Amino acid sequence: MRRILFPLILGIVGCAILIQLGLWQLRRMEWKEGMLTQIQASIDAEPVPLPAAIDPSMKYLPVTVSGTTTGAEIDVLSHTKEQGGGYQVVSRFVTDDGRAIMLDRGFVPQELRHAERGPTRLTVRGNLHWPDEKGNATPDPNLDENIWFARDVSAMAEVLDTEPVLVVASFVEGDAQGVQPIPVAIEGIPNNHLSYAIQWFLIAATWAGMTLGLIWRIRQRKY
DSSP states (O other), X not given: OHHHHHHHHHHHHHHHHHHHHHHHHHHHHHHXXXXXXHHHHHHHSOOEEOOSSOOGGGTTOEEEEEEXXXXXXXXXXXXXXXXXXXXXXXXXXXXTTSOEEEEEEEEEEGGGTTSOOOOOEEEEEEXXXXXXXXXXXXXXXXXXTTEESSOOXXXXXXXXXXXSOEEEEEEEEEOOTTOBOOOOOGGXXXXXXXXXXXXXXXXXXXXXXXXXXXXXXXXXXXX
């Protein structure tokens, strides 16, 4: 009995820790699902006029805004399942009350990147957004070619000479100029906690199996 006591204790403690990690991931999954539900409710809420004072705490706020694009834009490398590779068009947009903001008008395929998109009047319904897309491995924008690899609100605002405010269009009234709106959605927000929980439970099962195997081998020894 003494020979198997330490492996047994080690196996029980290890399994307990691994199971607790799996249960923690399940709690994290429940929390994330609640957060996603709240975000979706914010996205789907009744739109309001663009507030006079805007800050990142208003992320996902639905707004309506009317004004005119200036022809200045940033092309962000993107893709869709339906059309493949292309660009997200972020335009300089001057509202009817004279504010310069950024308007993410949506997606154009590769062949339409250089199509003429001069100033045009638009009425837009969309959401305020501060995308968290730029990571340590994200290349710097190619300013000579006007190709960006992530939407960086503060950096784009500096280049386009606007407020650090981005409205992502969900519906556009006026000449869309071939740009297809891509509304803000929760699909891009990762929620991998269930897979992490399964991994911890599988490791716990493996740990238990290895513990039982070790105990069996110890009991088979004759000395």
